[in-house]
Amino acid sequence: MQADLLGYLQAFVVNIRVGALSLLCGMLAGFILTLTMRQIPIVAKPISIIVGLLRAFPIYILLFIILNLLVSSSLLHGLNPHVRLEIILILTIMGYSTPACTDLIGSFLEHKQKGEVEQSWLIVPNLFGVFIVTLICSSIGASIGLSEAITYTLNYTATLNNRGEIILVTFLSTLFFVLTLLTLKFLMQRGFTFLMHFKAKH
Amino acid sequence: MISYSILAKKNKADTTVICSFRLLLFVCLFVFSTLAAAQTNQSLEPSTTLNQLLLKERSLGCNKIHNRLQQVLCEGNIKIGVNDHFRHFGERVDEKLIGFEIDLARSIATSLGVKLELIPVNFTNRTQYLSEKIIDLILANMTHTVSRDQFMYFIRPHYYTSPTTVVGKKTFKVESFSDLGTLSVCVQMGHFSNVVFSKNQIRMLMYETPVQLFDALKFGVCDFVAHDHPIAMASINVLDAPAQMGSAFEEKFSFDQAPWGIGVEKSAADSLGKAVSLILANLHSSGDMIKFATPYGVQTSYLEEAKEKWSDPSCYQASGELNIACYEPAYYDVRTKSILAPFATKTEDLLFNTMGWRIKFDPFSDQQSLSMLLEGFKNSVILLVATLLTSCLFIWVFFKCLTSEQKIICYSSKATAIFFLNAPTIFLLILGFLIASTVTTYSGPLAILTAAILIGLGEGATGGYAMYEASKTLGKQATFLRSLRYAKVRVRACLITSVQACPIAAFIGAPELLSVLTDITAISGERATTFTILALFYGLSVHAVVVISAKVFNRLSDNSEPHHAG
Numbered sequence: 219m220q221a222d223l224l225g226y227l228q229a230f231v232v233n234i235r236v237g238a239l240s241l242l243c244g245m246l247a248g249f250i251l252t253l254t255m256r257q258i259p260i261v262a263k264p265i266s267i268i269v270g271l272l273r274a275f276p277i278y279i280l281l282f283i284i285l286n287l288l289v290s291s292s293l294l295h296g297l298n299p300h301v302r303l304e305i306i307l308i309l310t311i312m313g314y315s316t317p318a319c320t321d322l323i324g325s326f327l328e329h330k331q332k333g334e335v336e337q338s339w340l341i342v343p344n345l346f347g348v349f350i351v352t353l354i355c356s357s358i359g360a361s362i363g364l365s366e367a368i369t370y371t372l373n374y375t376a377t378l379n380n381r382g383e384i385i386l387v388t389f390l391s392t393l394f395f396v397l398t399l400l401t402l403k404f405l406m407q408r409g410f411t412f413l414m415h416f417k418a419k420h
Numbered sequence: 421m422i423s424y425s426i427l428a429k430k431n432k433a434d435t436t437v438i439c440s441f442r443l444l445l446f447v448c449l450f451v452f453s454t455l456a457a458a459q460t461n462q463s464l465e466p467s468t469t470l471n472q473l474l475l476k477e478r479s480l481g482c483n484k485i486h487n488r489l490q491q492v493l494c495e496g497n498i499k500i501g502v503n504d505h506f507r508h509f510g511e512r513v514d515e516k517l518i519g520f521e522i523d524l525a526r527s528i529a530t531s532l533g534v535k536l537e538l539i540p541v542n543f544t545n546r547t548q549y550l551s552e553k554i555i556d557l558i559l560a561n562m563t564h565t566v567s568r569d570q571f572m573y574f575i576r577p578h579y580y581t582s583p584t585t586v587v588g589k590k591t592f593k594v595e596s597f598s599d600l601g602t603l604s605v606c607v608q609m610g611h612f613s614n615v616v617f618s619k620n621q622i623r624m625l626m627y628e629t630p631v632q633l634f635d636a637l638k639f640g641v642c643d644f645v646a647h648d649h650p651i652a653m654a655s656i657n658v659l660d661a662p663a664q665m666g667s668a669f670e671e672k673f674s675f676d677q678a679p680w681g682i683g684v685e686k687s688a689a690d691s692l693g694k695a696v697s698l699i700l701a702n703l704h705s706s707g708d709m710i711k712f713a714t715p716y717g718v719q720t721s722y723l724e725e726a727k728e729k730w731s732d733p734s735c736y737q738a739s740g741e742l743n744i745a746c747y748e749p750a751y752y753d754v755r756t757k758s759i760l761a762p763f764a765t766k767t768e769d770l771l772f773n774t775m776g777w778r779i780k781f782d783p784f785s786d787q788q789s790l791s792m793l794l795e796g797f798k799n800s801v802i803l804l805v806a807t808l809l810t811s812c813l814f815i816w817v818f819f820k821c822l823t824s825e826q827k828i829i830c831y832s833s834k835a836t837a838i839f840f841l842n843a844p845t846i847f848l849l850i851l852g853f854l855i856a857s858t859v860t861t862y863s864g865p866l867a868i869l870t871a872a873i874l875i876g877l878g879e880g881a882t883g884g885y886a887m888y889e890a891s892k893t894l895g896k897q898a899t900f901l902r903s904l905r906y907a908k909v910r911v912r913a914c915l916i917t918s919v920q921a922c923p924i925a926a927f928i929g930a931p932e933l934l935s936v937l938t939d940i941t942a943i944s945g946e947r948a949t950t951f952t953i954l955a956l957f958y959g960l961s962v963h964a965v966v967v968i969s970a971k972v973f974n975r976l977s978d979n980s981e982p983h984h985a986g
Contacts, residue, residue, distance in 0.1 A: 274962045276920040286947050299641045357844035361927050363625055363641040377591045385854045396842040
């Protein structure tokens with residue numbers, strides 16, 4: 219039981235890692251795209267079209283397209299299959315995080331230019347919101363065999379005989395996901411409020 | 421009188437002796453001729469017939485090449501396409517190719533009296549290499565199927581045979597397809613047995629080579645792997661397999677015994693094909709095939725049966741040709757051409773000739789694939805429409821419950837909405853799958869319905885909660901329409917997200933487009949066409965919902981404006 223719980227937590231760490239790296243890569247890509255759009259106005263239109271297409275495209279389909287493009291490519295050869303799948307998943311979720319971060323960084327820079335400091339700081343909770351979505355999105359890794367929380371749950375339930383037990387374990391696993399996200403959201407909200415109060419005092 | 425009679429008696433005795441001698445001579449001649457005839461039949465062994473064939477081809481000289489065998493003999497070199505990643509059959513060890521198939525290739529070259537050139541091939545390029553004459557033979561774990569008979573000639577006798585085996589973790593209780601449920605099976609793209617997984621609605625994860633496949637199994641990326649029995653078992657059971665593989669994995673079940681054949685161009689069937697056929701019969705009957713297999717730990721049960729069969733004189737004709745009655749049939753997988761096949765072929769040729777692109781339109785040219793594709797389209801449209809409807813329904817339900825004056829309904833719906841807001845869609849679908857398969861027999865339509873309801877619930881909760889928050893801001897003025905108008909951006913986003921989430925239904929076995937196209941890709945091995953169709957379909961679907969929802973919400977705002985102003 220203890221080993222199973224530990225295994226589940228280790229699998230959940232994969233979700234957090236993928237979610238965080240997807241956000242960071244999305245932020246980097248978003249920052250580069252925003253700066254490019256501001257510095258080179260000619261490319262602003264094509265970039266905004268690409269960002270729009272990425273925003274509209276279903277992540278799950280993008281996952282399979284990237285998987286099929288990269289699984290046979292020499293780019294990821296020699297890597298551990300887990301690392302390979304994590305990279306594929308991060309690149310896929312970037313399909314969501316890049317447009318989202320491009321918008322957020324764009325509005326952050328605008329507010330900053332206008333001198334609206336408090337509004338520009340809203341980028342922090344908004345980026346956290348993006349992280350929550352990337353964390354939820356990381357669960358689609360189960361469909362390509364990435365050893366994350368859902369895969370772990372599925373593998374664990376495959377060893378059980380009782381259908382009721384299987385449903386209960388799956389529900390508890392989902393509940394864990396939900397409670398973790400709620401806790402993270404709560405902590406972020408409190409942290410941001412504290413930060414704002416701290417800034418106002420000093 | 422007496423002397424006369426004695427003389428007469430003596431003459432009669434001489435005549436009898438002469439007659440008897442003649443009879444004996446005739447009998448001896450008959451026996452000798454019969455034995456000679458029998459001797460003639462026995463002397464024409466495969467090796468003798470092969471030598472005669474090679475002598476005949478060599479006598480033609482090299483000025484004018486008539487056939488492939490003559491070409492090989494004149495060049496003094498045979499190019500055989502082999503695997504370089506099939507454990508024990510053809511693999512690269514210290515830059516050297518070794519394995520059962522490699523030894524067989526070497527023996528073929530020796531029997532023909534030519535040098536051997538081994539060219540590594542894989543599933544995707546081997547047929548192309550053969551048609552472009554880069555190789556003379558394919559000896560690379562190729563299953564002889566009826567459909568492949570259209571593209572090349574399979575030399576018989578077959579050199580090996582094997583069922584497809586599903587290997588998985590020992591902890592899983594899986595004995596048949598029905599036990600797999602939502603668990604996925606890793607397969608090699610284009611493997612002939614993938615069609616069986618598709619028919620049983622098993623989710624497949626595709627890999628290009630067996631090395632990738634078994635690496636994925638070793639690192640826990642795949643829980644189940646399906647491949648030819650000797651290759652699957654070699655990865656987990658033989659002495660030199662990693663210890664952790666043998667202790668963690670086992671054979672779950674096997675199905676569909678299929679023969680492995682050496683492929684040659686159809687035009688070379690009567691020349692090179694015939695020569696290699698005689699070589700194979702000879703290698704089987706002499707037991708050399710077993711000698712090639714044993715050092716690598718390749719199972720020899722089939723080879724022992726083949727030895728017995730090809731040692732039987734009834735498998736040879738008097739002329740030295742092989743008796744076709746001893747041949748094993750090809751694996752039956754006939755696929756009929758669709759009415760679009762001629763157009764697909766023309767387009768393929770046009771693209772190749774004008775742009776140099778080698779793109780296959782298999783989903784359109786094959787009747788079964790086309791039927792699956794059309795079914796997938798139909799199911800996807802149903803799923804999209806059903807998901808949009810359930811999303812709208814649950815947005816309304818959640819809004820009504822959340823704004824209810826009864827606290828129990830309000831709080832319980834709030835908790836439910838928060839749960840659905842934060843739960844990954846894939847988890848919700850699994851829960852739905854488990855509950856649905858408990859209540860009733862699980863089927864494709866049920867999977868679509870389950871997915872539509874669960875995605876609708878998830879997005880309905882988000883939309884309903886957004887409208888509930890809007891109603892709180894609006895205060896006493898809040899009505900359903902006003903709240904909807906106030907939260908229209910978020911509600912519209914929910915509807916778009918619900919469409920984007922539809923392909924996840926493939927995870928629980930809904931036969932929608934992603935699921936169908938994955939199956940078609942696994943069977944045909946063609947990815948460019950299938951994933952382009954997929955990207956276009958879902959891209960356009962999302963775009964359609966974006967445009968339609970924008971119009972609907974704009975109209976809603978326009979219609980509500982006078983009322984709002986009033």
